[in-house]
Amino acid sequence: MSTEDAPALFDAPATGDGRPVPDRPLADRLRPHALEEVVGQGHLLAPDAPLGRMVEAGRLSSIILWGPPGCGKTTIARLLAARVGLDVEQVSATFSGVADLRRIFAAAGRRRRGGRGTLLFVDEVHRFNRAQQDCLLPYVEDGTVVLVGATTENPSFELNGALLSRCQVLVLHRLDGVGLAELLERAQRLTGRRLPLTESARASLIAMADGDGRHLLGMVEQLLEAPSSAPLDETGLAAVVATRVPSYDKSGEEHYNLVSALHKSMRGSDPDAALYWLARMLAGGEDPLYVARRLVRFASEDVGLADPGALQAALGAWTAYERLGSPEGELAIAQAVVHLATAPKSISIHRGFARARAAARRTGSLRPPAHVLNAPTELMKDLGYGAGYQYDPDTADGFSGADHMPEGYPPPDERERFYEPTGNGVERLVRERLDHWDRLRRRRRGDTGC
Structure with missing residues (x-):
């Protein structure tokens, strides 16, 4: 479609004296006129998809459109209203209040x-x-209005349950490479100009858009205004258009999504993915000390004694960053991330502590056995404090086999074992050592007739 063939909506308006006003932004001039022109949201707009079925029935339900910036939420709302014959009232929740809503109602x-x-x-x-x-x-409930809400945030966290129960939540996708490439072609047809880019720079431009069609078209405008006769390569492109910081909200859902991705990549022993998500978080402005705290937690919770050095590595990264700052200290955090991702994993400590807590709650105030009690006074010695205590390092095997659980607690062979080491990493040696001590206990009970 050439500029001359473009619909009237795309024509620049004129002032009262006939002078043309400045062109509207390219994203506005390229706004689709029909639902069929919307790119990247076929899972909602196809004839057999949720919005497609509503349009076919000629009846629109209240909906919440949840998706990233620049994916078409506002455009879809306007086109839906036109297709089913509804008048549109538009407000921004940032600037509008209850008085504005009452006027609209x-x-x-x-x-x-x-x-x-x-x-x-x-x-x-x-x-x-x-x-x-x-x-x-x-x-909304009595049908005075059909609500179409647009949000970039997870409705489950941000909207109350009563409103969500009256609306259908529809998830819009960030635009993929095919959808963004289609927008580039439409921009070139509308302006009648080819973008001055090599093929590799064109691919880089699409990647820089990060799924946001509006941002892509903003960069296209910068390119069309650039005084360049020869096609720009990737270096030339970076010099012309502004680099966009990846989408990241340190207090919103994207924050927790990336934290979860980092944690699960380390848990899944995938160092490349773990480094990628770390880089994404830091590029988005995350506090590296927050990441360091998460690594310390991971070292105890997911690695444990399978690699006793993991906790020290995480604490060392924390200390190194505090002393070096950015960007040098970030390398220490990356080192700890790789250490944790490649370490053997065990949650035996986590499970064992949970079992011990449950037992402590269940058993109340059982008294420690006398032999583990200190006896700093003669009265306490007369009462039996410390009686029968054996100093383990001074025994033949460095192990006395004494029972240290409370009085009245089931004997070792009959009670639940809290800590059960795995066969992963160093914990395999811990398991062998515990098995050896169990054998010594049984042998000594046999020797004493117990």
Whole structure:
């Protein structure tokens, strides 16, 4: 489609004296006119998909569109309203309050009495507080408005249950390479110009967009304004367009998603993936000390005694970063990440401590056996404190075999074992040592007739 063939919507408007006003942003001029033109969301818009079925039935339910920036949430809302014949009221949850909503509900009520429906589009709906969300409920429930909320945040965390129960949550995808390439072609057809890029630079441009169609078209505008006659390579592209920081919210869902990805990559013994997610977190502005704290937790929780050096490695990375700062200290954190990812794994300590806690709660205030009690006074010695204690390092095997559990607790052969080492890493040697001590205990009980 050439510039001359473009629809009137794309034409630059004129001022009162006939002078053209500056062009609207390319993303606005390329906004689709029909649902069929929306790229990357076929899982929602295809004839057999949720929105496709609503359009076919001519009846739109209240929905929450959840997806990353630049994936088409606002465009889809407007096109849905046009397709099913609803008037549109649009508000931003950032700037609007309950008074604005009441005005809209009053207007929607008048339209309804006149046989017209209203679609209320709330951008950034997650920014409404609980009172504002509750204000929507009766009007959504009785059909005064069809609510279409757009959000980049997980609705499960940000919207109250009453509102979610009245809406269908639809997840939009970040645009993939095919969808972004289609937007590039549309931009070239609209402007009548080819982007001055080599093939590798074009691929790099698509990667830099990070799934955001709006950001991609913003970079296209920068390229079209650049004074360049020869095609730009990747280095030339980086000099023209601004590099975008990857999407990352240190207090939102993306934060927890990437933390989980790092943790599970280390747990899954995948050092490459662990380094990648670490790099993503740091590039997004995460505090490296937060990562260091997570590594210390991981060393105890997921590695344990399978590699006793793991905890020291994590603590060492924490200390190194505190002394060096960024960027030098980040290498110490990366070293600890690889150490933990490649270490043998064991949760025996985690399980054993949980069992011991349960037993402690269950047994209450059982008294320690007399032989483990100190006797600093003669009275305490007369009462039996410390009686029968054997100093293990001074025994023949360095092991006395004494029972250190509370009085009245089941004997060793009859009670639950809290710590059960695995055969992974160093813990295999710990298991062999415990088995050896069990054999000594049994032998000594036999020797004494117990």
